[in-house]
Amino acid sequence: MFRRMSLVLGLTVLLSTVTVASTGPAAESNRIAIARIRWTQGGGWFTGPDAWNHDYPVNEANLLRQLQEHTTIDVVRDIDRAVDGGIVELTDSRLNEYVFAYLCEVQDVVFTPEEVDGLREYLTRGGFLLVDDARGEEGLRHFAGELKKVFPTKTLQPLRTDHPLFHSFYDIDEYQKIPAGTPFGTIFYPGEPLCYGLSDDRGRVIVMVNWNTDISDGWENAANPIYPREYAVAAYKLGINIAVYAMTH
DSSP: OOOOOOOOOSOOOOGGGOOOOOSSTTSOTTGGGEEEEOOOSOOOSSOSTTGGGTTTTHHHHHHHHHHHHHSOOOOOOOGGGSSGGGEEOTTOGGGGGOSEEEEEOOTTOOOOHHHHHHHHHHHHTTOEEEEESBOOHHHHHHHHHHHHHHOTTOOOEEOOTTSGGGGSSSOOOSOOOOOEEETTEEEOOSSOOEEEEEEOTTSOEEEEEEESBOHHHHHHTTTOTTSOHHHHHHHHHHHHHHHHHHHHO
16 A cells, blocks of 8 residues: 655754745645545534644644655655645545545544545555544543444554654653643643554554644644744654654554
């Protein structure tokens, strides 16, 4: 399904190279590397039909830039191969062109039967789904139930820092809570930061769920002068590890 990619180790994330991406589907030509999932029913922190696109496309653009600069991962730069600039619905068969998909604001999402089938096919064929920017105990219970529609016999399990994902590029020994960034400062979601994984029959993590934390806001706000550097660094390290794991396992 996917071409596996080679890596060069021992490099450091240099936040001075990060810039805020322009808006619009043609602003970045390498967006095909990450699919932003557009779900169709439910809601999140930002209610309404467009909650799925929270912080798009800056999150993906900044992480892809760091991957390109600090690894030998082949970040494809042909925008013509992207689907609506990297926006893909779970029912679109072209989702299978992406090794890495991103899904956010899922605490009230409701997958249709067609979306359930599409997500199951994507993950079974080797895809990797990152779930981020979601919060709340009830929201977690609800989303775990939605994943049960996809894989009825599988259950989310705590993903601890001794897992290979946390050592696929950088050695990460602490799962750090990352705050959301605003024009006026940072906001920490209530509750303990939680990390869960859903694995296939071979033990490969196919879904990573970050809860009560906002990893992607660290990517988005790395160039924000009032966003604490330590959180941006931690977010980038984890994001690079996630991408490396997704592309090599």
